[in-house]
Amino acid sequence: MDWFTLTLLCAFSLATADAYTKKHLSHCRGMEMVLARFFIPGILLAPLIYLFPLPQVSVEFWAWIVLLVPLELLAMFLYTLAIRDSPLYQTLPFLAFTPVFNIFTAWAILDEQVTLDGAVGIISIVIGAYYLNINSLYQTNRLNWLAPFTAIVKQKGSRRMLMVAIIYSFTSVGGKAAMSYVGAMNFAAFYIPLVGISALLLVVTVEPKRVLVFVHKPGWHLFIGILFTIMLVTHFLALSKVEAAYMVAVKRSSMIFGILYGAWMFHEKGLLKNSVSATLMVVGVTLIVLR
Numbered sequence: 001m002d003w004f005t006l007t008l009l010c011a012f013s014l015a016t017a018d019a020y021t022k023k024h025l026s027h028c029r030g031m032e033m034v035l036a037r038f039f040i041p042g043i044l045l046a047p048l049i050y051l052f053p054l055p056q057v058s059v060e061f062w063a064w065i066v067l068l069v070p071l072e073l074l075a076m077f078l079y080t081l082a083i084r085d086s087p088l089y090q091t092l093p094f095l096a097f098t099p100v101f102n103i104f105t106a107w108a109i110l111d112e113q114v115t116l117d118g119a120v121g122i123i124s125i126v127i128g129a130y131y132l133n134i135n136s137l138y139q140t141n142r143l144n145w146l147a148p149f150t151a152i153v154k155q156k157g158s159r160r161m162l163m164v165a166i167i168y169s170f171t172s173v174g175g176k177a178a179m180s181y182v183g184a185m186n187f188a189a190f191y192i193p194l195v196g197i198s199a200l201l202l203v204v205t206v207e208p209k210r211v212l213v214f215v216h217k218p219g220w221h222l223f224i225g226i227l228f229t230i231m232l233v234t235h236f237l238a239l240s241k242v243e244a245a246y247m248v249a250v251k252r253s254s255m256i257f258g259i260l261y262g263a264w265m266f267h268e269k270g271l272l273k274n275s276v277s278a279t280l281m282v283v284g285v286t287l288i289v290l291r
Contacts, residue, residue, distance in 0.1 A: 003242035007250040010234035015257030017227040018092065019265055022083050024220040031206070032213040033080035034073060035199050040225025041232055042196020048189035057181050064178040065191070068171055069198050075167040078160045086157020088262035089274040092255040093132060094152075094161040096125050096281035099248070099288040101169035121287030128280030131273065188236045249286040256282065 017037070025033055082091040100122050133148035133155075152158045179187045203210045214221050238247045255278045262268035 001237075003238045003247065004250060006234045006238040006241070007247050008253065010231050010238060011251050011254035012257055013227050013231040013234065014251075014254045015092075015261055017224050017231060018083050018088065018254075018258055019261035020220065020224055020227070021080060022088065023265055024217055025224065026084050027216075028084075028213055029210065030077045030081050031199075031203050032210050033084065034076045035203055035210070035213060036221050036224055037076055037080065037228050038073075038192075038199045039196040040222065041229040042193040042199075044225070044229045045189065045232065046193040048185075049193065052183075052186045052189040054186055054190045055182055061178055061181040064174050065194070068174045068178065068191075069195055071167050071171050071174075072195050073199055073202065075164050075171065078167075079164045082157040082160040082164070086155065086160075087266065087268045088258045089132070089268055089270070089278075090155055091157040091161045092258040093128065093274075093278050093281050094158055095165055095168070095255060096128070096252060096285050097162060097165040098168045098172065099285055100125055101166050102172065103288065117287045117290070121284040124284030124287065125281045126284075128277045128284065131280065132277035134273070135270075184236055184239050188232065192232055246290070249282075249289045252282050252285045 021033060021037070025036060028036070103118055103122065129152060130148045133151040136147040136151040137143065137145070138147075152162070175187075175191075178191075182190070200211070235247075235251070238251075256275060259268075259271070259274045259278050262274075263271040268274070
């Protein structure tokens with residue numbers, strides 16, 4: 001299977017997992033949903049460690065792991081709360097800001113300059129986010145040009161997903177650094193089960209009874225876990241076939257799939273406007289990551 005097909009399957013699996021998490025796990029608390037998203041894939045992918053064993057690594061690798069795992073759990077905690085409590089069209093598109101934040105962190109840390117394509121990409125993402133909240137342009141019959149931006153901050157789901165985008169801008173850099181010590185598949189075979197076990201240990205330590213979450217709707221927990229596993233496997237397989245920039249650009253089409261799910265499963269309104277906004281943001285991501 002070529003990288004493009006694998007990446008589309010990755011994006012579709014992610015969007016489907018999001019939609020069914022919102023539909024069938026909305027009764028769960030934040031850490032319970034994190035457990036559902038990480039523990040089952042961790043168990044299913046644990047045998048890969050025998051195919052791709054972890055080589056001898058340096059202290060720097062373990063330092064990255066210590067930093068990445070809690071950030072990964074925090075990001076998924078905010079992510080699942082966002083899609084649980086807010087419409088999908090108000091949350092998923094804001095993941096497009098991850099490469100925007102990456103540009104600024106790269107400038108601050110590495111003194112990398114923004115290219116023309118990168119600048120146009122940022123503008124495209126901002127326009128998409130603005131248009132997504134265009135309905136708030138008029139407040140009490142008065143024109144307020146800043147209202148679509150302030151609406152992003154006021155909406156809990158959008159605000160949470162922006163925080164996720166910020167965290168992912170750091171974990172993407174850290175993950176790339178950690179993978180440089182061991183290789184992509186070796187990293188995936190070790191890292192995903194580790195995050196799953198960490199999620200379980202955190203729940204057991206803080207609220208042990210929450211581990212029983214799998215007793216309720218076990219079939220849906222397993223289904224969502226399998227979808228997330230497919231997403232992870234296709235993610236790393238695609239990365240092994242093509243440069244990461246191309247893969248990330250196509251993977252962000254998951255926000256369009258998510259908006260379609262929102263209209264179909266939850267009757268979210270404004271499908272055309274939301275789709276146009278998401279498309280602008282995908283174009284912006286593509287321009288940034290391919291700059």
